[in-house]
Amino acid sequence: MANIITCPSGLTGRVRGMKVREERILADRKLAKEGGQLDELLAACWEETLDPGPYVLGDGGRLDWGQVLQGDRFFALLMIRVQTYGPMYEFTVDCANSGCRARIPWELDLTKLPVRPLSGESRVAFVTGNRLETRLPASGKRLSFRLMTGQDERKLPALQRATPERMLSAVLAYRTWQIDGVDDKDKRRAIEDLELRDATFLLGEFDRVDCGVETSIEVECPTCLAVQAVELPFDKGFFLPGKAKASPDRKPSSLT
Numbered sequence: 001m002a003n004i005i006t007c008p009s010g011l012t013g014r015v016r017g018m019k020v021r022e023e024r025i026l027a028d029r030k031l032a033k034e035g036g037q038l039d040e041l042l043a044a045c046w047e048e049t050l051d052p053g054p055y056v057l058g059d060g061g062r063l064d065w066g067q068v069l070q071g072d073r074f075f076a077l078l079m080i081r082v083q084t085y086g087p088m089y090e091f092t093v094d095c096a097n098s099g100c101r102a103r104i105p106w107e108l109d110l111t112k113l114p115v116r117p118l119s120g121e122s123r124v125a126f127v128t129g130n131r132l133e134t135r136l137p138a139s140g141k142r143l144s145f146r147l148m149t150g151q152d153e154r155k156l157p158a159l160q161r162a163t164p165e166r167m168l169s170a171v172l173a174y175r176t177w178q179i180d181g182v183d184d185k186d187k188r189r190a191i192e193d194l195e196l197r198d199a200t201f202l203l204g205e206f207d208r209v210d211c212g213v214e215t216s217i218e219v220e221c222p223t224c225l226a227v228q229a230v231e232l233p234f235d236k237g238f239f240l241p242g243k244a245k246a247s248p249d250r251k252p253s254s255l256t
């Protein structure tokens with residue numbers, strides 16, 4: 001596997017597979033709580049930046065993963081996994097058919113997932129203040145919003161946890177800079193007041209301008225043959241597949 005990778009934005013660098021010491025990063029509870037695990041992992045396994053893409057490098061050519069777009073970060077993590085264990089990713093999902101619920105074993109090649117590059121429009125907007133604009137179809141209002149970076153990725157889950165019953169408005173309000181004629185302090189309320197048609201449109205706009213890896217995959221259940229769209233599982237088992245297999249519902253082996 002070539003260890004030089006080009007992320008969706010054009011960011012290019014050399015990555016290495018994970019070492020034993022990286023297990024510590026994944027097991028660190030404090031890091032997990034603060035959402036810093038992925039940043040640490042990226043920083044550890046990203047050996048050298050060959051082309052900074054849209055990013056400004058810091059002292060000594062250091063890449064600040066907090067400033068890196070979500071799509072690039074996810075792509076880099078996939079490629080670190082490929083460097084560590086090879087391109088094939090095995091996992092299981094539960095069949096969504098309520099009459100079946102079988103465990104579906106699945107396997108796919110992580111290097112074959114469709115990747116959407118950062119568009120010229122998004123790149124220009126990102127490097128000139130990270131502000132994109134759109135017009136909402138129902139209200140006719142203009143609205144500006146941002147592309148999500150690593151820093152945002154860390155902040156958003158906390159906001160969602162704070163108001164779990166209003167997850168959608170948390171996401172929309174977080175990515176929105178400004179709505180025409182609305183004061184900053186009234187932003188969240190203005191978002192709550194949006195018609196669902198506008199909210200759906202806005203989510204579509206986020207999708208349209210984002211770069212990244214397509215993680216919705218189709219899986220066919222071998223038991224009932226139902227085809228279902230699932231999100232690529234991305235959890236501890238992604239980085240430590242051996243540990244995931246030793247799941248608690250298994251009988252302890254004689255070695256433990």
Ligand SMILES: [Zn+2]
Binds near residue numbers: 101102223
């Ligand atoms: Zn099934």
